[in-house]
Amino acid sequence: MRPRRALPVDDGRHDRHELEKLLRQVALGDRVAFERVYDMVAAPVYGVVLRVLRDPAQSEEVAQEVLVEVWRAAARFDASRGSGMSWVMTIAHHRAVDRVRAAQASTVREDRAARLEVHRPYDDVAESVEATLEWERLRRCLSGLTELQRQSVTYAYYGGYTYREVAELLKVPLATVKTRMRDGLIRMRDCLGVER
Amino acid sequence: MSRDPHTLAGAYALHAVDDPAERASFEEHLDRCAECAEETRGLRETAARLGSAVAQEPPAALRDRVLAEIGVVRQLPPAVSPVADLDRHRASRRPLWPRVVSGLAAAALAAAVTLGVVALRTQDLLDRERQANSRVAAVLAAPDATTVSSADGGVSARVVMSRSQGTMVFFSAGLAPLPDGKTYQLWRIGPAGPLPDRLTRPDPSGRTPPLVLGKLGDTTQVGITVEPAGGSAKPTTSPLMVMPLPPA
Ligand SMILES: [Zn+2]
Numbered sequence: 001m002r003p004r005r006a007l008p009v010d011d012g013r014h015d016r017h018e019l020e021k022l023l024r025q026v027a028l029g030d031r032v033a034f035e036r037v038y039d040m041v042a043a044p045v046y047g048v049v050l051r052v053l054r055d056p057a058q059s060e061e062v063a064q065e066v067l068v069e070v071w072r073a074a075a076r077f078d079a080s081r082g083s084g085m086s087w088v089m090t091i092a093h094h095r096a097v098d099r100v101r102a103a104q105a106s107t108v109r110e111d112r113a114a115r116l117e118v119h120r121p122y123d124d125v126a127e128s129v130e131a132t133l134e135w136e137r138l139r140r141c142l143s144g145l146t147e148l149q150r151q152s153v154t155y156a157y158y159g160g161y162t163y164r165e166v167a168e169l170l171k172v173p174l175a176t177v178k179t180r181m182r183d184g185l186i187r188m189r190d191c192l193g194v195e196r
Numbered sequence: 197m198s199r200d201p202h203t204l205a206g207a208y209a210l211h212a213v214d215d216p217a218e219r220a221s222f223e224e225h226l227d228r229c230a231e232c233a234e235e236t237r238g239l240r241e242t243a244a245r246l247g248s249a250v251a252q253e254p255p256a257a258l259r260d261r262v263l264a265e266i267g268v269v270r271q272l273p274p275a276v277s278p279v280a281d282l283d284r285h286r287a288s289r290r291p292l293w294p295r296v297v298s299g300l301a302a303a304a305l306a307a308a309v310t311l312g313v314v315a316l317r318t319q320d321l322l323d324r325e326r327q328a329n330s331r332v333a334a335v336l337a338a339p340d341a342t343t344v345s346s347a348d349g350g351v352s353a354r355v356v357m358s359r360s361q362g363t364m365v366f367f368s369a370g371l372a373p374l375p376d377g378k379t380y381q382l383w384r385i386g387p388a389g390p391l392p393d394r395l396t397r398p399d400p401s402g403r404t405p406p407l408v409l410g411k412l413g414d415t416t417q418v419g420i421t422v423e424p425a426g427g428s429a430k431p432t433t434s435p436l437m438v439m440p441l442p443p444a
Contacts, residue, residue: 046254182206
C-alpha cells in the first residue's frame with residue numbers, strides 16, 4: 001500500500017465537486033449548466049491544446065471539438081473514476097496529441113528529431129505560459145524532478161511524443177523512459193497533493 | 197509487454213503509448229491489477245494538472261461557436277449496456293447469446309442493463325470499455341451463468357458466475373458514498389483466505405459498474421470491505437457483505 005500523501009493544498013479543487021455536479025446536469029441536456037461548465041474548463045482546455053499544437057488557429061478548432069465532446073459525452077462521465085477536470089483534460093490532451101500525431105504520420109523520423117532541436121517542450125511552455133499561481137506551483141514541483149524525469153514527462157505531455165520517441169530523442173533505453181515517466185509523475189502527484 | 201506491465205502507468209497517463217496492441221494489453225492488465233488501476237487514476241489526475249496549469253483564455257468567439265454547435269449536437273445516452281454488445285456479437289458470425297436464455301441469466305442481464313452504467317471517457321478509452329463490456333456480456337451469456345444475490349441494509353449486490361468460464365461479474369446498488377481516501381474492495385474468499393480483488397466506488401446514484409473479478413477457481417465466497425484508497429492486501433475492516441457461492 002502507498003504511504004499517505006500530504007494533504008492537498010489546493011486551488012480549483014473547491015470547484016471540483018461543483019464541476020461534477022454541473023456535468024451531471026449537462027448530461028440531462030441542461031444548456032445553462034453547460035455554459036457554466038464552459039466557463040470553468042474553456043481556458044484549461046484551450047491552454048493544453050495550444051501547448052501541444054502550438055498553432056492558435058488549429059488549437060481553437062480542436063478546443064471547439066473538445067468542448068462540444070464534453071456536451072455530447074457528459075453522460076459518460078463517471079465521478080467514481082476521477083474528477084470532472086481530469087475527465088475533460090484527458091479528452092483535450094488526447095485530441096491534441098492525436099492531431100499532432102496524425103499530422104506527423106507521414107513525416108520521417110529524422111525530421112522529427114530535427115524538430116526537437118527547435119522545439120523543447122518544457123522551455124516553450126515556460127516561456128509562453130501566464131504566470132498563475134497554479135503554474136508556479138507546477139513549476140516548483142517540476143523542478144523537484146531529476147532532469148530525465150522532467151524531460152520524459154514534459155516531452156510526452158506538452159510535446160505529444162510517444163515514450164518510444166522520447167527514448168530515441170533522449171537516447172536512453174525504453175525501459176528507462178517508461179520508469180522515469182512513472183516515477184516522475186508519482187513525484188509530481190505527491191508534490192501537488194493530488195487526490196486519489 | 198508481459199514483462200512488467202506495472203511500469204507502464206506513467207506513459208499511459210501521459211498518452212505516450214501509441215501502439216494499440218500495447219495499450220490494449222495494459223488496459224487488460226488494469227482490469228486485473230487493482231494497484232495499477234488505482235495508480236493510473238492518480239497519475240491521470242496528475243497529468244490533468246500539467247494541463248490546467250497552462251490554462252489560457254481562448255478567443256471570445258469560441259464560446260459563441262461552441263454554444264451554437266451544441267444546439268445541434270445530439271448527446272450520448274448515459275450507458276453502453278452489455279445488450280448493445282450482445283447485439284453486435286449476434287450480428288457477427290459467432291452467436292454469443294445462447295438460443296435458450298436461462299431465467300437466471302436473463303435476470304442477470306436485466307440487472308446489468310439497470311446497473312450497468314459503464315463510463316466511457318474518450319474515444320480512446322472506448323475500446324477498453326468495449327472489451328470490458330464484452331467480457332461482462334460473455335459471463336452473462338454463458339449457458340451455466342448463475343446469479344447469487346444478497347441484500348442487506350439498503351445495499352444489494354449480485355454476483356453472476358460461470359463455472360465453465362471460470363469467471364464472475366459483480367454488480368451492486370445502494371453502496372454509501374465514501375470520503376476521498378477510502379475505497380470499496382472486493383475479495384475472493386477460498387481455502388487460502390481472502391484474496392484481494394477489484395476496487396470500486398459507487399457512482400452518484402450508488403451503483404457500481406459491472407466488474408469482472410479474478411479467476412473463480414476455488415472461490416467459495418465473495419466479500420466487500422471498505423479499505424484505504426489504493427486497496428489492501430488483507431481486509432482491514434469487517435466485511436459489509438459476504439456472498440456464499442453455490443458449490444461446483
Ligand atoms: Zn499492475
